[in-house]
Amino acid sequence: MADIQTARIVGTPALEGTYISEMDMWPLECREFNRNYQFYDNLREGRFTTTKCQKCGHIAFPPGVICPKCWSEELEWVDLPQRATVVAVTETQAGAPLGFPLPLIIAWLNFGKDSPIKHLLGRVINCAEGELKDGDEVKFVVFDVPAHPIDVKKETKVCDRVYYAFERVK
Amino acid sequence: MTKRTNAVIVGGGVSKFGVREAHILDLFQEAAKACSDDISTLKPTDIDGLIVCSTMAGRHSSALNTAPLVAHRLGLKPTSICIRIDTLCAGSNSGIIVAKGMIESGIAEVILVTGAEKVYMPQRWETNYTQLMVNDHDWDSAMGLGVPPPFFAMIAKMHMKRYGTTKEQMAHVAVANYNYGATNPKGHFYPRTLTMDEALSARLIADPFGLFDCCPLSDGASAVIIASEQRAKGLSDRPLVYIRGTGQHATHSMSAGWPGETLAEWPHLKKAAEVAYKNAQVSAKDIDVAQVHDCFTISEIIEVEELGFCKKGEGGDYIASGAVNIDGERPINTDGGLLSHGHPFGASGARQSLELCKQLQGRATNQVKDPKIALAHNLSGTCAQHTVVIYGTEPVE
Numbered sequence: 366m367a368d369i370q371t372a373r374i375v376g377t378p379a380l381e382g383t384y385i386s387e388m389d390m391w392p393l394e395c396r397e398f399n400r401n402y403q404f405y406d407n408l409r410e411g412r413f414t415t416t417k418c419q420k421c422g423h424i425a426f427p428p429g430v431i432c433p434k435c436w437s438e439e440l441e442w443v444d445l446p447q448r449a450t451v452v453a454v455t456e457t458q459a460g461a462p463l464g465f466p467l468p469l470i471i472a473w474l475n476f477g478k479d480s481p482i483k484h485l486l487g488r489v490i491n492c493a494e495g496e497l498k499d500g501d502e503v504k505f506v507v508f509d510v511p512a513h514p515i516d517v518k519k520e521t522k523v524c525d526r527v528y529y530a531f532e533r534v535k
Numbered sequence: 536m537t538k539r540t541n542a543v544i545v546g547g548g549v550s551k552f553g554v555r556e557a558h559i560l561d562l563f564q565e566a567a568k569a570c571s572d573d574i575s576t577l578k579p580t581d582i583d584g585l586i587v588c589s590t591m592a593g594r595h596s597s598a599l600n601t602a603p604l605v606a607h608r609l610g611l612k613p614t615s616i617c618i619r620i621d622t623l624c625a626g627s628n629s630g631i632i633v634a635k636g637m638i639e640s641g642i643a644e645v646i647l648v649t650g651a652e653k654v655y656m657p658q659r660w661e662t663n664y665t666q667l668m669v670n671d672h673d674w675d676s677a678m679g680l681g682v683p684p685p686f687f688a689m690i691a692k693m694h695m696k697r698y699g700t701t702k703e704q705m706a707h708v709a710v711a712n713y714n715y716g717a718t719n720p721k722g723h724f725y726p727r728t729l730t731m732d733e734a735l736s737a738r739l740i741a742d743p744f745g746l747f748d749c750c751p752l753s754d755g756a757s758a759v760i761i762a763s764e765q766r767a768k769g770l771s772d773r774p775l776v777y778i779r780g781t782g783q784h785a786t787h788s789m790s791a792g793w794p795g796e797t798l799a800e801w802p803h804l805k806k807a808a809e810v811a812y813k814n815a816q817v818s819a820k821d822i823d824v825a826q827v828h829d830c831f832t833i834s835e836i837i838e839v840e841e842l843g844f845c846k847k848g849e850g851g852d853y854i855a856s857g858a859v860n861i862d863g864e865r866p867i868n869t870d871g872g873l874l875s876h877g878h879p880f881g882a883s884g885a886r887q888s889l890e891l892c893k894q895l896q897g898r899a900t901n902q903v904k905d906p907k908i909a910l911a912h913n914l915s916g917t918c919a920q921h922t923v924v925i926y927g928t929e930p931v932e
């Protein structure tokens with residue numbers, strides 16, 4: 366299990382060494398806090414997934430516990446395309462939110478006509494400034510993000526986390 | 536419920552916008568003071584309803600249940616409603632929509648709609664960081680989508696590619712709005728003027744945007760009085776300005792739900808405008824003066840298209856032609872807009888609506904000649920929701 370990193374707090378010593386989830390840039394992914402924890406479990410297996418309605422067939426993104434089309438609870442997990450085409454790119458060299466290394470590259474991605482998910486703003490990592498161009502192909506990639514603690518009765522449990530982004534297909 | 540009366544915007548006021556050495560409650564008090572200066576007979580006891588509009592209050596000012604705090608500091612004891620509304624950049628125009636419904640149904644008679652934000656924190660990083668929490672946090676924000684310029688830069692790139700919009704046309708938006716704003720002492724960038732050369736040679740923020748293509752984040756507050764027609768007559772001798780119609784349309788939160796073919800098409804704005812035009816019984820050609828959400832220069836270009844002021848794709852030409860200038864066919868953002876007046880999210884809607892109120896009463900600083908119908912528009916978040924409010928010198932029959 367990963368180590369937990371805590372903040373050195375100025376001004377409120379009582380918070381020194383605590384985890385403040387209100388300031389967390391990543392999702393609370395664990396099953397204790399998220400009924401869609403399966404999405405993150407699937408990420409760990411290299412799968413990009415979401416929920417499909419078994420009643421009306423609608424595939425929603427992001428996943429949920431009801432279908433946003435017909436409000437049915439009968440859902441199943443399905444795989445999404447892992448490759449997309451870059452339609453437009455934006456690169457931030459300064460002023461990105463803390464925690465995102467520079468350059469922060471975000472692209473408007475098109476997943477194609479037949480995909481249940483048409484488009485998405487996706488972060489493109491492992492990419493140098495100026496390298497990504499309109500029309501490039503990118504692929505889905507999973508990486509580790511910092512773990513956090515949760516209180517379970519009198520114990521502290523550590524929740525490992527992952528997230529996803531995209532990288533350029535060379 | 537049957538409509539019992541017409542809702543009217545009586546007047547209002549704003550605090551100084553900018554990087555303010557003040558607490559959010561100071562800003563709410565400043566706006567209320569400015570409002571009472573504008574409506575000289577107004578007493579706190581006239582007000583039966585309070586709608587407080589703020590997004591950051593809970594986080595940046597540690598004030599989660601904001602409305603009672605504001606009521607206390609303004610000496611109000613509301614009996615019809617006392618709530619906070621959070622629709623980010625559309626906050627106080629959302630508040631005006633709610634106030635209209637409450638007044639027309641007879642539940643309330645005189646409502647103060649007030650918005651404020653304390654955006655700037657003791658350390659600058661926290662303001663950018665908070666913006667991860669105003670987007671779809673677990674999905675778009677975790678991709679790094681926080682501060683708006685990168686997203687709107689992509690919108691601009693697509694509009695340039697599809698419709699041939701140019702940096703010069705975007706600069707025309709900035710020049711028009713800065714020069715309007717140079718007359719407004721409450722504005723963030725007052726008394727700055729702007730030339731085309733300055734706009735086009737400004738430092739790059741996010742390609743294709745230079746400094747003057749982007750509105751600032753501002754601390755600030757606004758307040759307006761929305762009242763029944765009968766009560767409005769008792770509060771002020773000025774001409775009545777009616778809230779004729781409203782529309783608000785949200786289609787998605789996360790980018791995967793974007794409703795347009797590309798980012799350059801905003802069908803959700805078109806829809807919000809259709810609803811508002813229908814309720815107000817007017818069409819785009821009837822709008823004499825407007826306040827549109829110029830968070831970026833490209834936003835105003837796309838908005839004049841989707842609001843129907845010109846054809847789709849011709850927004851850049853429309854603005855460069857001078858149509859939005861004071862002597863043009865439809866002056867826009869006559870108080871400086873977000874670009875120059877500044878943008879304290881929850882305060883911007885009422886700031887816009889107050890300017891339109893003044894225009895329709897014939898007392899604006901940059902007065903348009905004899906306007907009858909006026910339109911305010913906000914987009915919120917990563918262009919996920921659109922809000923339109925239409926005012927007129929006559930009520931809807």
Ligand SMILES: [Zn+2]
Pocket residue numbers: 418419420421422423432433434435436437
């Ligand atoms: Zn369904």
